[in-house]
Amino acid sequence: MLVGDKVYEGRTKILYNTADPDLYRLYFKDEATAFGKRRGAIAEKGVYNAQISTILFTLLSEAGIPNHYREKIGERVLLVKKLVMYPLIIVVRNAVAGSLAPRLGLEEGFQLLEPVVEYYYKREGADNPLLNESHLNTLGFISAGRLQTCSILALQTNLLLRNYFAHRGLLLVDFKLEFGLADEKVFLGDEISPDTCRLWDVGTGEKLDKDRFRWDMGGVEEAYREVVERLLGQV
Numbered sequence: 001m002l003v004g005d006k007v008y009e010g011r012t013k014i015l016y017n018t019a020d021p022d023l024y025r026l027y028f029k030d031e032a033t034a035f036g037k038r039r040g041a042i043a044e045k046g047v048y049n050a051q052i053s054t055i056l057f058t059l060l061s062e063a064g065i066p067n068h069y070r071e072k073i074g075e076r077v078l079l080v081k082k083l084v085m086y087p088l089i090i091v092v093r094n095a096v097a098g099s100l101a102p103r104l105g106l107e108e109g110f111q112l113l114e115p116v117v118e119y120y121y122k123r124e125g126a127d128n129p130l131l132n133e134s135h136l137n138t139l140g141f142i143s144a145g146r147l148q149t150c151s152i153l154a155l156q157t158n159l160l161l162r163n164y165f166a167h168r169g170l171l172l173v174d175f176k177l178e179f180g181l182a183d184e185k186v187f188l189g190d191e192i193s194p195d196t197c198r199l200w201d202v203g204t205g206e207k208l209d210k211d212r213f214r215w216d217m218g219g220v221e222e223a224y225r226e227v228v229e230r231l232l233g234q235v
C-alpha cells in the first residue's frame with residue numbers, strides 16, 4: 001500500500017495511511033445517514049465535526065484519557081494514532097432519549113439517577129444489537145479486563161464532557177464512543193461530534209445534533225455551527 005492510500009471509507013469519514021506507520025489521516029465528509037436508510041449531506045458538517053472533535057479530544061488528552069487524536073492538519077483532516085478497533089459501540093446516557101424512552105417506559109428528557117452504559121455489537125449491513133457483558137464474554141473479541149477499562153474511560157469521558165458542555169449551555173443527553181487497541185493498550189478512537197452526541201440547549205431544550213437530520217427538523221447546519229461557536233466561546 002502506498003503512502004496516502006485510502007485504508008477504509010465509512011459513511012461519514014475516510015481513513016488514509018501516511019508516511020508514518022503509526023498514524024492515519026482521518027477525513028470528515030459532509031455525508032449523513034440515518035436509520036441505515038436516509039442519506040443526505042449537511043453542508044460543512046465535515047469541517048464542523050473535525051473542529052468539534054479536535055476541541056473535545058484535546059480536552060480529554062489534557063485530562064489523561066488516552067485517545068487517537070494527535071493533530072489537526074486541515075479543515076476536515078485530523079492526524080490520528082492507528083488503532084485496531086473493537087466491533088463495539090459504547091453508549092453513555094445521562095437523560096432519556098430515543099429508544100430508551102419506550103424501553104424503560106419513561107418520558108424523553110427524564111434525568112437518569114446515574115449514567116447508563118450500554119454496549120452494541122457493530123456489524124456492517126446489520127442492525128447493531130444491544131449486548132450485555134455475558135454476550136460480550138461469549139463473543140470473545142474483548143477480554144473482561146479491557147471491557148472494564150473501556151467502560152471506566154467512557155464514564156470518565158462522560159463526566160468531563162458533561163461538565164464542559166454544561167458550561168456552554170448544552171445538556172449532554174447521550175453519546176457513543178468506539179475504542180481500539182494499540183501498543184497493547186486501550187485508546188478512544190473515532191469522533192466526538194453532534195453526529196455522535198445528543199446535545200440540547202439547557203434553557204430551551206432545542207436539539208443541536210443529528211436528531212435534526214434524523215427527524216427532518218430543518219436547521220441542521222445551523223445547529224452544528226451553533227455547537228462550534230459555543231465551544232469556541234463565540235456565543
Ligand code: UDP
Nearest residue numbers: 091097098099100174175176195196197198
Ligand atoms: N450513536 C451513534 N452511532 C451509532 C449509535 C448511536 O452516534 O451507531 C449515538 C447517537 O447519536 C446518540 C447515542 O449514541 O447520541 C445513543 O444512540 P442510539 O442509537 O442508541 O439512540 P436511540 O436508539 O436511543 O435513538
